[in-house]
Amino acid sequence: MRLTADEAFRAYGDRIFRAALSVCRNQADADDVVQDVMIRYHSLGQQYESEEHLKAWLLRVAVNRAKDITASFWRRNKTSWEDCMEEAAFEEPADGRLFAAVMGLPERYRIVIHLFYYEEYSVREIADILRRSEGTVKSQLNRGRALLKTKLKEEWDDDE
Numbered sequence: 001m002r003l004t005a006d007e008a009f010r011a012y013g014d015r016i017f018r019a020a021l022s023v024c025r026n027q028a029d030a031d032d033v034v035q036d037v038m039i040r041y042h043s044l045g046q047q048y049e050s051e052e053h054l055k056a057w058l059l060r061v062a063v064n065r066a067k068d069i070t071a072s073f074w075r076r077n078k079t080s081w082e083d084c085m086e087e088a089a090f091e092e093p094a095d096g097r098l099f100a101a102v103m104g105l106p107e108r109y110r111i112v113i114h115l116f117y118y119e120e121y122s123v124r125e126i127a128d129i130l131r132r133s134e135g136t137v138k139s140q141l142n143r144g145r146a147l148l149k150t151k152l153k154e155e156w157d158d159d160e
Contacts, residue, residue, distance in 0.1 A: 001050060005042040012055055013038075016062045023066035033065045101151045109144030112137055 003011065013034060020033035037058060048054040102113055115121045115129065123141070127134045 001048045001054065002045075003054065005038055008041055008054070008058065009034075009038055012058050015055070016058055019059050019062045020066040023063060024070055029069050030066070033062055033069065036065050037062045098148075098152070101148055104151065105144055105147055109140055109147060112140045113144045113148070116141055 016034050016037050017030050020030035020037075021027065024030050024033065040061060041058065048057065102110060105113065111130065112126055115126045116123070121129065123134050123137050126132075127137045130137070132140075
């Protein structure tokens with residue numbers, strides 16, 4: 001018996017997610033587990049004795065992958081950026097507030113702002129690194145700057 005990856009996902013995706021979530025206790029990691037399980041299912045291409053055998057295999061792989069993620073070095077040793085901010089040394093207090101404001105941006109803006117200002121890459125280099133068009137990078141830089149300006153202005157107004 002063999003289902004397509006789409007059929008298997010529709011039939012068992014929710015169960016795989018719930019099993020992974022019960023182990024990982026984190027939605028993002030559980031989503032990663034579902035993706036990993038479905039990629040493995042698709043790439044193996046093996047036949048199963050029955051639908052019950054397929055379901056058991058998918059759930060076993062999901063639980064094992066979730067345990068791997070939970071026990072990983074990265075997961076055991078990760079820290080939030082807020083904790084890093086407490087330890088980071090900035091020459092001026094304003095630099096720390098600016099960095100915190102940048103970290104509060106949506107990811108697509110945060111990455112381009114960081115690469116442009118902190119790592120000093122050009123727009124062309126950022127486009128190459130992120131595999132985006134230069135126009136997209138310029139647009140994201142402009143939108144990120146506008147969000148930062150608004151966020152910092154609100155903070156400035158609150159301080160007064």
